[in-house]
Amino acid sequence: MTAPTLPPAPAPRAAPPAAWAARPVRLLLDGDDDHNVHRAAYQWADPAQGRITVDPTPHTTSPAYLALDVLRASGRDGFLRPEAERMSTDPAWRAVTCWTLACGLDEVIVLRAHRLTTERLRRLAVWRADTGIRLTLLAHTPEQTDLQRLLEHLTAAELVDVATVRGTAAVLEAIGPAATRRRTGPPPRDHAHPLPALPRSSVAAFRADCWRRQNATDFAHTDGQYRAGYAAARTWLARTLPPPPAPVGGITSADDPAEPTLFTLQETEAVRLFLARLTVSSPSAAHTVARVRGAQAGFLSRSSLLNVPDDLASCAGPGLTTVPLTPRTVHTITVRLPNPLRAAAIAALLFTGTDKSLLSMTQIGSVDDTHTIVAIDRDSRINIGEPPGPRHLYAVPPRARPLLHAAVAFRRHTPRTADNHGLFANCFGTTPRFEALIADAGLPIPALLHPHPGDDWHTAARCWHLHTPTPSAPDVLPRLGELHP
Template identity: 40%
Template structure:
């Protein structure tokens, strides 16, 4: 063999026989893509070591599964069959493959449906059926089609049209029931294809008590409908904000007993201020006399509770409530009854103290942000009850009476709450403006097949309450300053005085009013029954400046005689007479046998020819 000098390359090779030449093995290929995630220290998978090896058993399905898949493919829904039939016909016309289709074919067919002017919901439904009909792992990408659909939605307003619900007999009955319970007005927009269909609709509405107001039905339901509609009524003007006369709030008046309240207001206020306070005082006085004239049931606990709730339901401030309450106490005394209220009304809660009157303006203002009937009723209940939200959360459908005039809420502060012997509930009077809302809330709950022991205010408390308060955009005192303890009107008591049974006992008045412990407001369910009992012991006490039942019985016996001085059979002891005079219940001219009512007391009871003593008290 000759090697030329210019051949610089030297080849080292081995001579083999035919058929013995073998191809060199290629290097292992890494098995990674854009979705591969490796942990620290983990080796990169290669073709030599893939990590998982599959066999034929992992790739084939059983004969039964194959038959079930074939049956599922043949027994498709009519909507899917129609969508695929139209898609396959379009693909055959365009010379494209229908199954499995490419992303370009899928996107082009979506634009074809848009050129036909179909609704967005129809296009989305068809394209979803086509995509899910493709074999597994070969479904087209829908991102390009959805981009075109979003642009189509903005440009084509017809694609967003909505079809009205069919007015079936069950829906008509529900509308009639809602109108009967709430008294709302219903406005019906109907478009019937023929006059016969219009009269069928008229008969359906009339059979359920929904009579149409004039103009007649036929002109309204024939084509064209819109030009023949009557002219729209003028929009009513917005309700003006509520304005209440302000009362002078003096700390001295809030600490006065009802026997001296009116006289102190006469001395400390000017003529205009006293006239406004006295108007509220006389309203409570005459309301109490009317209530006591009903008979023995006026002294019952529930009747007293309802009377006090009704008395304070429309009160715009604490000063108004205090004036009405002092007048009511005087009215009860003239009827031989003693109304005892819990002390510290300035820090108590309940109707008239932590509430707001539910007027037309308040209802209109709150309902603008809350449309759900049960949630709107819950916000209004917080406004006119002023109680703790956890108490209203326990209110049931059965706690609402048939006429929606009163609401009974469980007494969650009582030690026996939650036991087999449930204590009496707390009664509240529903303002007239809020009664249609509560009727709608009850009808809404009963339409959902809720039993009477189910909660009335569904999805209104807990984590939803803060959002509802923001939507109402109206100050709610019960949420801004939660009260710790039961409501004042539930702890008030009316005692029937035994007039003439015995003379008043001597009792020292050296004790001071009780005060609540400085405990922050908490949920009543977080308190132990012993803590609830201790709390009730504080709130059940009467005002220390009010006369005792024995003293009130003695005064009621004198008032029933009407003249300023009445001779009594059993004389007063010197100590008892001195206490009466010191508390300004009897005049200084009184003797043990001839007591004379103090002018301040006669002025408080609005007896004829009464006037308080001039000058300020010592």
């Protein structure tokens, strides 16, 4: 079998920061093959703090196996399951690079470096150059000839800035102390207080109906969500939308008020993005309904009318058919799906709550530079030549942003890729491939369990300027009394 070769040289990169160049490769020579040295290297590692120890799989020479060893050391070991997706050499190393940049991996110790081939050392050199990691090689070289052979391999791999450390005591000191408070296993489950069944009232009567029908504890939780939506809407309107133009002559006739004005295309997109951000991390549909009703009240207090579907609970979209990306959920995704594209695809299904047919239209350029917004321009791709309409906008929750960051970087590192190419390539294409993705993730997807044929609820939202005098209203609603009729 011929040894795999490196991919073609990428386009010239910007020079790495000086801090990267100032950290040479450390070569720790453990001539006695002391068990304490290996144990210290394992205890030093803490992926949550950006430090990992890579133990190459014995009796393998393929660079792909070394990339999988790096992913396993980072906690992404889902590929070990027999039915899991396999990654070849180049995609595996692209995944290593993208996860390193997205998750802040900074220091790496590689064990058994004396057994690494020149090809594997080249891959480590490219990884170090692309990410700026501090690379430490731990080698067992009892004879001078072993050391000479290792140095020749390092030179051939263009790892020439090597700082050598000899002796067990010096090696242990170079490794450093063991990590403290290192977490083992998945994070604990999050808990949110469940809300009772909410009245199907309009915004005008919603809060009063909740106050009449719920006990004090339930109403306190419901009203907390309502007041949060109200305050968020008033704050967003004050920061985002300019005040309506003053009437001609400065006088408005109470008998002949101006007709309501529909929000512009840009304002409509902004409102829908606000609604997505308001509800993307909502624990349940009831929490979402309470937040949206509060937001509608906040819009009315600013002389704007926000219209959403009447029966929100039967719709799909953010906060209704989504799953909050808790630390435990993100841990499950990253452990079971080491491929950045597949991990981001599952995360997108969870935080958008939309149909996979829409997500499959996501382009690389649909994700903004800060990885906080996904904008899918479905209508322009279907109705070619028609005037542009509002895009389908989704807010990316903070815990999903590293996943989107890694996926975008993975696609842009792929040869012959442009921003108008699909982001989730080979994830939603065929039914067997999609079913394999869902099986590998091992998470329930509400958008698949409860499919909804129409558009998501926030994309059906409409808003009007009412051109009425803005009432005097507080930015934060006071709490209602605890006495019930």
